[in-house]
Amino acid sequence: MSILPQLAFLLILGVAGYILSKRIQFLRRNILLGKAETRNDQSENRWKTMLLVAFGQQKMFKRIVPAFLHLLIYVGFLVINLEVLEFVLDGILGTHRLFAPILGGAYTLAINIFEFLAVAVLVSCVAFLIRRNVMKVERFTKPELKGWPAMDANLILVIEIILMFAILTMNATDQILAGRGDEHYVALGTLFFSSFLQPLFDGFSDGALVAIERFAWWFHIVGILAFAIYVTYSKHLHIFLAFPNTWYSNLKPKGEMQNMPEVTNEVNMMLGIPVENPAEPPAEIGRFGAKDINDLSWINVLNAYSCTECGRCTSECPANLTGKKLSPRKIMMDVRDRAEEVGKSIDAGGPGLADGKSLLGDYITKEEINACTSCNACVEACPVNIDPLSIILQLRRYVAMEESGTPAQWNAMFQNMETSFSPWKFSPSDRFNWADKVKEEEMK
Template identity: 75%
Template structure:
């Protein structure tokens, strides 16, 4: 019976690790439903981008209030998790606050820092709950945010609040037990948890130990459960933000990549040198994207990294004028489709052959046609997600595979093909407007 807690702890950690590994493996398979993407160039710039944008929260501070609140939670998440190391060692070794005797007074300072951050996280979580549910900040609403996305956002905040209270409860009861049980090391005074001590004064030592142990187990199980839950939640960005920013598109925001096979065809028609001229032309399975397998794996990774914060949609000029387009919904729909296909394939189902597709069943033409290609959504995203690249690929499919672009677009395409401009007049007449300027001068 002496080693029963350690055995129970080991079983819980092993079980959580198994489910976490299984889920991460499935997400990886879902992401690699997409086509290859060459994003390994300029490694220095990529590391710099990741450190500034993901680790440094650079783009968050365009909105100072949510940025400050997010910084408190982010810092708390990084630092408080250092205490989890002690939890794990204590759980495996059957010890209690194993670092306390070695660190002495510095241990007290560390725990007080952890408690300060716990209170900061509590403050931020309550503030975010008020912003979402009382102030009803507009960017947190929208058709795509009904039911589960809104519940998910609130649920994660509540879970974080409960976990922080568990830490403070554990420390408060621990302080009362010290001196009454030799197993509990002397750690000095913990400032913030001391305010909870009056709630537990008068309890017997056995009751205090039960509450302290319950809070300890609740916190570590909560952390492990939270880690698994996050992989099904928008809060997956906690981990995905780092690779997502590393694989960012480093080109200028206004640059739209051409399709290499189409570029080569045009160059051949114009008698210009082409890439791979000695190679036979590759057979193109599909122009543009109809389903997730037509996108690049970076596009799908973007979808899994989406924080659903709504900054992209709030900055979208098409959305501002009442159009159906919501860049956030584009990313959520892409993730949902990848999840659906991946889950089907994992069960031996039809996968991509289920009669559905990303374009049509998850995203409609009215949405992608409303896009102005302005890159406002890309610029607004705090972790460099690129909804525009997905929209452009679906537009290419509609125009080149279905020949179903809007009539006004077809007229523009024809003018570009024949007159080399969107307007229907001869190239020789292009500068006629300047003649009047010469007369005036």
């Protein structure tokens, strides 16, 4: 037999591997445009969170119907990839169904399981297409999904459906050929699901069947490699990034805002409190808060790349629910899009971050961030523990401390706090007046 197919396969594998590694470098660099932050504490807890939330899909199950459909696709993805291992080995070695003789009956069982999952994935993808395009589930019709994001979502589902059809077609034709006694093909006994496709191919010649079987095989494996590359351009990156993203979850109470030590030193000096290590020159202070992606933590940018735009955050956001412009999902999409823009610009020898644009202003408006109630509903809702609130609050810090651009009513509140130590304008000496009534009653 010619070794041409093997060489072709190796070439395709090599090219795909090269493109993928380039893409991974690009994504990694973009994520690291964010500021350094160390979050390696409590590693036992982090592994546990990753196992429960990413691997175990724990938070998906807050909404049972999409959780179930998603679970089928997820398990299908994990398990069918075992078969891809055989595909790759067959491709390199020029064999066909390498594991069939070794595993015997267990192989037939495994292929039947793969077929079941392929059908399950197929059905789920169709259901998801219906939810998006026919039922128009509200969170999939928000303005930030118009255009490419909606197309991206549909493309992913359609590609998955086609890939699953390729597997089933391959198995059906393969088994017809085995049944006709072609010695290259191994009879596996009953393959339940693909046997339903066999009548479609009954009248075909052997040659035609071989052609279809080979086409389906190549289509599936090349399709998977192409899909893997496509994923790096798509919101579908969550299939990989959900794992590191949950590992780097914020494990502190959700209400806690991160301290700004650079401010603490100044405050201590103003209040005449001795500063620790006063000899130490002040660390170079960049900006207070965040204006662009390089002011955010790299974990914020990782969050953005892990977002699959499901919109559970936005559908629980009180501001969004009541018609305000804020959408936590859009915040995440904006961070990712800005990181992509800067990354591409750097690679093209362009100005990168210095392109005259910024995350705040060109992507996210003050009106959006001002509408946030910091209620943590978005953080709680996210199936992969993304934290949009952290980004919103860092942007607010920039607006307040670098631009003095907070709404007038907040400025008034600041002033009250500076002069009377309360957000309302009351005399500080009246703070204890509530006790008069209690004392009066006790005197009686």
